[in-house]
Amino acid sequence: MAATLRDVTTYDLKLAAPLAAGFVLFFVTPLVILLALSFQTDQQGGHYGLTQYVNFLGDSFSLGVLGSTLWLGVKVTVLTLLLGYPVAWLHQRSPGWARGLIMLLVLLPLLTSVVVRTFAWVVILGRQGIVNATLAWLGLIDTPLKLLYTDGGVVVALAQVQMPLMVLPIITALSRIDPNLADASSVLGAGHWRTFRKVILPLSLPGIVAGCLLTYAAAITAFITQSLIGGGQMLFMPMYIYQQASTLQNWPFAAAISIVFLVSVLVVVSIFNALGRLSRGYANA
Amino acid sequence: MLLTRRNLMQTALTLGAMHAFPGLTWAQARPLVFATFTGSWEEAHKAVLVPAFRKAADNANIVLDPMLSVDQIAKVNAAKSNPPIDVMLHDPGPALQAIAQDLVEPYPVEKSAYYKDLIPAAQVPMGPSPFFQVVGITYNPETVKTPPTSWADLWKPEFKGRVGITNLNSTLGTGFMVELAKMHGGSEANIDPAFKAIEALRPSLAAVAANPGQLATLFQQGQIDISPGNFNAIQILKARGVPVEFVIPKEGAIAFKTTIHIVKNSPNKELAFKLIEAALSPEVQATLMEEPYLIVPTNTKVAIKGELAKTLAKDHAEIAKKFVFQDWAKINEQRAAWIERFNREIRV
Numbered sequence: 001m002a003a004t005l006r007d008v009t010t011y012d013l014k015l016a017a018p019l020a021a022g023f024v025l026f027f028v029t030p031l032v033i034l035l036a037l038s039f040q041t042d043q044q045g046g047h048y049g050l051t052q053y054v055n056f057l058g059d060s061f062s063l064g065v066l067g068s069t070l071w072l073g074v075k076v077t078v079l080t081l082l083l084g085y086p087v088a089w090l091h092q093r094s095p096g097w098a099r100g101l102i103m104l105l106v107l108l109p110l111l112t113s114v115v116v117r118t119f120a121w122v123v124i125l126g127r128q129g130i131v132n133a134t135l136a137w138l139g140l141i142d143t144p145l146k147l148l149y150t151d152g153g154v155v156v157a158l159a160q161v162q163m164p165l166m167v168l169p170i171i172t173a174l175s176r177i178d179p180n181l182a183d184a185s186s187v188l189g190a191g192h193w194r195t196f197r198k199v200i201l202p203l204s205l206p207g208i209v210a211g212c213l214l215t216y217a218a219a220i221t222a223f224i225t226q227s228l229i230g231g232g233q234m235l236f237m238p239m240y241i242y243q244q245a246s247t248l249q250n251w252p253f254a255a256a257i258s259i260v261f262l263v264s265v266l267v268v269v270s271i272f273n274a275l276g277r278l279s280r281g282y283a284n285a
Numbered sequence: 286m287l288l289t290r291r292n293l294m295q296t297a298l299t300l301g302a303m304h305a306f307p308g309l310t311w312a313q314a315r316p317l318v319f320a321t322f323t324g325s326w327e328e329a330h331k332a333v334l335v336p337a338f339r340k341a342a343d344n345a346n347i348v349l350d351p352m353l354s355v356d357q358i359a360k361v362n363a364a365k366s367n368p369p370i371d372v373m374l375h376d377p378g379p380a381l382q383a384i385a386q387d388l389v390e391p392y393p394v395e396k397s398a399y400y401k402d403l404i405p406a407a408q409v410p411m412g413p414s415p416f417f418q419v420v421g422i423t424y425n426p427e428t429v430k431t432p433p434t435s436w437a438d439l440w441k442p443e444f445k446g447r448v449g450i451t452n453l454n455s456t457l458g459t460g461f462m463v464e465l466a467k468m469h470g471g472s473e474a475n476i477d478p479a480f481k482a483i484e485a486l487r488p489s490l491a492a493v494a495a496n497p498g499q500l501a502t503l504f505q506q507g508q509i510d511i512s513p514g515n516f517n518a519i520q521i522l523k524a525r526g527v528p529v530e531f532v533i534p535k536e537g538a539i540a541f542k543t544t545i546h547i548v549k550n551s552p553n554k555e556l557a558f559k560l561i562e563a564a565l566s567p568e569v570q571a572t573l574m575e576e577p578y579l580i581v582p583t584n585t586k587v588a589i590k591g592e593l594a595k596t597l598a599k600d601h602a603e604i605a606k607k608f609v610f611q612d613w614a615k616i617n618e619q620r621a622a623w624i625e626r627f628n629r630e631i632r633v
Contacts (some may be wrong), residue, residue, distance in 0.1 A: 122506060127506065148506075178350065228495070247624065249355065
């Protein structure tokens with residue numbers, strides 16, 4: 001009987017052909033063209049070499065832009081995790097009606113355009129915005145604080161905009177944990193905090209890793225939020241690429257910095273993935 | 286034909302496909318594609334220029350494709366032999382790029398009925414200028430009691446932390462830098478004095494906007510009280526009830542020629558010509574001069590009236606006196622280096 005069962009892993013590969021063709025046409029080909037473009041030594045084309053990469057990697061300013069972009073992602077991810085985990089936890093612990101409400105609140109931002117959400121933050125953080133108005137009303141400040149066009153403002157706005165990407169995977173991970181495990185832990189004498197630290201947190205690690213990965217990738221590439229909240233003074237990689245490609249029409253350099261950015265992001269993603277594998281081992285141990 | 290499920294499916298799919306790709310069924314020439322700017326420009330062109338063109342061109346089909354100048358260049362560059370755009374609209378910097386990259390046709394000047402009536406600055410053989418953009422000082426009259434009179438007023442100590450500028454990605458930002466350089470003994474070829482001046486302005490800066498559109502938001506939010514600004518953008522803000530005024534500084538207003546071009550290899554050259562003629566015509570320009578558009582006419586047959594006469598200039602002679610046109614060929618030579626330098630020096 002077992003022999004007649006079809007092995008589900010050996011389905012005909014032909015079924016994947018249309019998707020594969022689509023990928024090659026719309027994803028791999030442009031990427032190859034981008035790579036080729038990045039090796040052009042001048043804007044007119046014709047000559048190939050490593051000039052653009054040397055220009056980028058040999059320039060402390062450009063490396064600074066890359067560094068501050070990657071670091072921005074770290075800050076946003078940490079903040080989103082710190083704020084998002086309790087929300088996911090609350091969702092898991094709430095009665096049915098409250099769960100629906102929390103889920104709606106988490107999903108609501110996803111249903112709004114990112115431009116609208118970002119403009120809301122412009123209103124909140126502005127000189128006469130909600131934050132400054134409240135602080136002034138409470139008598140805590142005399143002159144409005146500068147919140148917009150600061151690093152902190154960008155981090156907070158990005159954290160809110162990307163929050164669903166963090167909360168949803170953690171909710172999924174938490175919902176997979178058998179509730180009996182927590183009971184067993186407390187029967188064996190562990191307090192709430194210890195149960196959380198020793199049982200719940202390790203088991204939810206895959207969700208955390210997935211959430212961090214999504215948030216990180218979305219935060220560092222968020223052109224709109226970065227430029228609207230950060231203003232023209234703060235330069236991050238997406239704006240740098242846009243400036244070189246569009247304003248200056250320097251496509252080879254824009255292509256080279258896109259490739260550098262892509263590779264850096266892939267490196268960060270693989271570190272996250274390695275952590276993810278470690279966490280699976282930890283969770284199963 | 287039998288009415289089977291398969292036949293029905295086939296018919297439905299074919300009809301659907303015909304709807305999705307109209308080109309399949311009506312093999313006709315595509316409509317004239319006019320790449321205008323987004324926002325108020327698109328509105329003005331849709332309301333005034335398009336109807337005038339339709340009247341002149343026998344109701345020919347026209348599509349507006351609003352985007353930035355640099356994106357128009359990228360789009361045409363990507364398909365030079367069969368460009369997806371017939372008429373391009375450019376600020377002075379990108380216009381020279383488009384010409385240098387051989388993307389536009391010379392304008393058939395001898396065929397044109399209106400070209401010779403344009404003010405001399407607007408007579409550009411590679412693409413005439415149907416409109417100007419005028420940059421002066423914009424300020425919030427509720428917080429700035431004495432109207433500013435000079436660019437130098439931006440450096441006044443009372444505006445500490447209240448001044449806005451844009452970075453050099455935009456024509457506005459770059460043009461302002463050139464004007465600063467000129468004020469302090471520099472020129473299109475020597476920008477150093479402008480960077481020194483901006484360095485001195487730094488304590489006063491509340492924000493460096495990523496684009497001119499962001500300046501509008503900054504005024505609305507009360508984030509800034511004074512900035513270099515575009516005359517038309519201010520009118521839109523004013524119409525929305527934002528307290529904001531525009532003045533021409535005594536150094537003169539910075540004026541940008543907005544030029545209109547026939548794209549090389551366009552299949553619709555005749556229609557493109559008709560559209561540009563409509564844009565140059567006194568009728569269209571006179572309408573665009575009125576509320577709510579307030580666009581500066583370049584055709585000398587149009588008498589300047591209303592809000593424009595009040596705020597900008599009474600006639601074309603005064604325009605010639607009060608407006609400063611910059612040498613964008615010179616600017617383009619070094620613009621990349623300036624942007625780079627601005628990136629490095631004007632960071633928080």
